[in-house]
Amino acid sequence: MSTQPLTNTPRTLSQKVWDNHVVPSSTSDAADNGSALLYIDLHLVHEVTSPQAFEGLRMTGRTVRRPDLTVATEDHNVPTENQHLPIPDEIGRKQVDTLRSNTAEFGITNYPMGHKNQGIVHVIGPELGLTLPGMTVVCGDSHTSTHGAFGAIAFGIGTSEVEHVLATQTLPQLAQETMAITINGELPEGATAKDVVLAVLARTGTSGGIGAIAEYRGSVIESLSMEGRMTVCNMSIEWGAKAGLIAPDETTFEYLKGRQHAPQGEAWDEAVAAWRELKTDEGATFDREIIMDGSECVPHITWGTNPGQVAPIDSTVPNPADYDDAGEADACTRALEYMDLTPGMAMRDIVVDTVFIGSCTNSRIEDLRAAAAVAKGHKVKDGMRTLVVPGSGLVQEQAIAEGLDQIFIEAGFDWREPGCSMCLAMNADRLAPGERSASTSNRNFEGRQGRGGRTHLVSPEVAAATAILGHVATPGDLA
């Protein structure tokens, strides 16, 4: 990716956003390897990956350069019950307390438990209008790619980089290739944004996007709501992409207009005029492209222990003998053993004991509406543990205003308070060894939802239908 844009040369969306954020060097000894110092427009902070970064600042006597471009919230290890009480887990409580004292010391806004703006960091940025088209957004969390749904370059960083951004509001970044994921046609009936990204994973595996910033495009992507686009971009890191983004359009502007931090009045008009330029130019070329058809995006489910081990719900559990590559065959064998599945069994014959609806992938209002629509008038299977965890205080408030909480409660679902919850088992919401979940989250790694737990990634609609029938199911399976 060039750091010296030539005017009139057609550029991709990600090249434009990248070029707009390169800090020119006055010393002119910048490396010619395409690396650049990128300015960061929005830095999201949470309790897990920040304490060592703040400690680093203190040890070196540095300050936070732009607290006004930085915002924090408590999400990873907050309980999803009784948030008005102190966190029972002492170590988790200390981490949250540390975030509070660090943000107070350095003048950063923090949304604590119980505040209506508190929630999963990737849910609150967009809903507060802090995430805007054309921005650079970083966070010490790999699912920062979520914000790419607005046409931003957004990516996860490690704690050293969190410290770097706190101190300088910039990050040195190596050039990335450009990649297009073009999905033409339309979605099949019953398919969701989650199925779009799971179908991408079925194509790419966990490493197909390494070294690239990917632009999702085509009629299927354009047809998605902002919530759907966030679901797709959220899982970009699962197939290895540095970031994933989608060109902003009327759907984007409609979502943003009037949000708390979005520009207002004349500034709004000026912003929209600039945002309309944020699209890949006619004639621009991508270093790599994958072309898919919407018909591939039928409801999917993961069967293994990484998100690339995924297949349509209408299919069967694969056989290690199906793989040519010895390493992949071995990975399949290992995954089936961990998951306690037999090759050839129908996906629908998989029986689960837990259903989790939530996470930065699928905890927005639209996800809850979709799951509630499936649950309405049904009862969850006897003995099934269910958690419905809204992504933020605002989502929780909206869901209650729409009566979604009552639909869930009447159907026998456990309605909770906002947080990351069972996505990564840093609070009390976790699987016991041998337990099996249908989960709307993003990772089915060994032990991800609790040591020895087994995770199947699905859409909110499939999760709700599965909770009712007790085995993997789509809404169409409900009589």
Place this chain on the structure above:
Amino acid sequence: MEAVRIVQGRAVPLERNDVDTDQIIPSDWLKQVERTGFEKGLFSEWRDDPDFVMNKEEHAGAKVLLAGPNFGTGSSREHAVWAIMQYGFEAVISPRFGPIFANNSTKNGLVCVQIEQELGDKLMAAVQADPQLEIVIDVEKLRLEVPALDIDVAFAMDAQVQHRFLEGLDDIGLTMQQGDDISAFESSRPGYMPATSA
């Protein structure tokens, strides 16, 4: 970070594909606010098994972690890099790394050596057959050498990263030298960009 010029020693052969950072250090270990003590969390879900390769006596004190493809995928937790280094590893060899893990490694001085799958398979078999096999990773010459196998191949590392590794330089200090450039850029940002203040 400390300077690193050469890593020389034995390897632990971790023959698995797709070892994600949740395996390297499970989320229970992420609640600490300190930067040390993560070695106890390294592969903690697997270390209860006495047959787990890292538990084998012949691999004690190894400096190199030899892994299958897609090592370090998933979560951005830098704790994964800290755990590997605090346990005593100075380098990881794999046919393919998770990108955030690889980047985090460059901030801490953990050498990630990406090699061809074929060479990875050969090396894996050789280390399994001879745990004493000596591996040399030369950061100055960017060469991976295994004298006993006549292996001497180049590996890639960004020139700036290599410079920082050899000199043990702090990334943040280097960027702060460009403070005036950053201020100049800031003055050109569009007026409609939001501030986070409540």
